[in-house]
Amino acid sequence: MRWRGDRQSSNVEDRSGSSGRSSGKMAAGGGIGVFLIAIIVFFLSGGDLSTVTDTLGGGITPATYETENVSSKEYTDQKEFAAVVFAHLEDYWNDEFKQLNEPYQNPKLVLFTDSVSSACGQASSQVGPFYCPADQNVYLDLSFADELSNKYGATGDYAMAYVIAHEVGHHVQNELGISAQLDKIRKRVSESEYNKYSVRLELQADYLAGCFSKYLAGETYQGQPILEEGDIDEAITAANAIGDDTLQKEYQGYVVPDSFTHGTSQQRINWFKRGFQYGDLKHGDTFNEKNLDLSTAA
Numbered sequence: 588m589r590w591r592g593d594r595q596s597s598n599v600e601d602r603s604g605s606s607g608r609s610s611g612k613m614a615a616g617g618g619i620g621v622f623l624i625a626i627i628v629f630f631l632s633g634g635d636l637s638t639v640t641d642t643l644g645g646g647i648t649p650a651t652y653e654t655e656n657v658s659s660k661e662y663t664d665q666k667e668f669a670a671v672v673f674a675h676l677e678d679y680w681n682d683e684f685k686q687l688n689e690p691y692q693n694p695k696l697v698l699f700t701d702s703v704s705s706a707c708g709q710a711s712s713q714v715g716p717f718y719c720p721a722d723q724n725v726y727l728d729l730s731f732a733d734e735l736s737n738k739y740g741a742t743g744d745y746a747m748a749y750v751i752a753h754e755v756g757h758h759v760q761n762e763l764g765i766s767a768q769l770d771k772i773r774k775r776v777s778e779s780e781y782n783k784y785s786v787r788l789e790l791q792a793d794y795l796a797g798c799f800s801k802y803l804a805g806e807t808y809q810g811q812p813i814l815e816e817g818d819i820d821e822a823i824t825a826a827n828a829i830g831d832d833t834l835q836k837e838y839q840g841y842v843v844p845d846s847f848t849h850g851t852s853q854q855r856i857n858w859f860k861r862g863f864q865y866g867d868l869k870h871g872d873t874f875n876e877k878n879l880d881l882s883t884a885a
Contacts (some may be wrong), residue, residue, distance in 0.1 A: 595670035665729040694758040718757040739828035743821035756795035787873040789849040790858040794871040797862020826855040857881040
């Protein structure tokens, strides 16, 4: 993705710790454990911290939080990249809502290390990126970019752009009132039943990330296309790496479809690709779609 020197969003708050890199990541090996499974379930859950606390049967223990500025070049690059992506997302969604003749409030991107306090609760960097509808903030530990590449094999800057766009997709759902409707449903159905709605919510966020990518594919910076060759493939690789079935196979050796909260790898890929194909809200109604697999998706 061509981004260096491009406009950065002013809606970015840096709460990073002194090192600029999170040291709180759980080490690989030594068994999965309930906590690691909880983190996998939480990943990209749209900021609902109860996903973790329900699984653990308790609250999240706050980690030490520092506010000293970070100066490492790697962190600075990642911060500037995230701010540029966020700026493009602001341009896109403000224009889309204007065409709908609907108001739109820009979310804020909060960068942190180790742990962060949000209106949805205290969260450690182990929960991954999340959106909190209560304060309309996207929370991101930039060290997740390294984890996405090293642990999940999703390399390239656009893999991270897809993650950010997915989280902003949850903000769009919040602005449209979809999240509030799902919250009401959650209070009156069983956990296994709500999981089905959760999958549809997450796949819709993937679709919206695809819509944003289609928009970005038509934009230029300094006379050159913003998206470069391979960028969309990087997003697809990321979507594949974080599907429920792929994560469950990797960490517990078997798949439990009733526990899916985000969709299979193929579903996530297909809905992202559908968004990239159509680039509109009309084709992203996951809640009334009978075939979530979209087997004929381009």
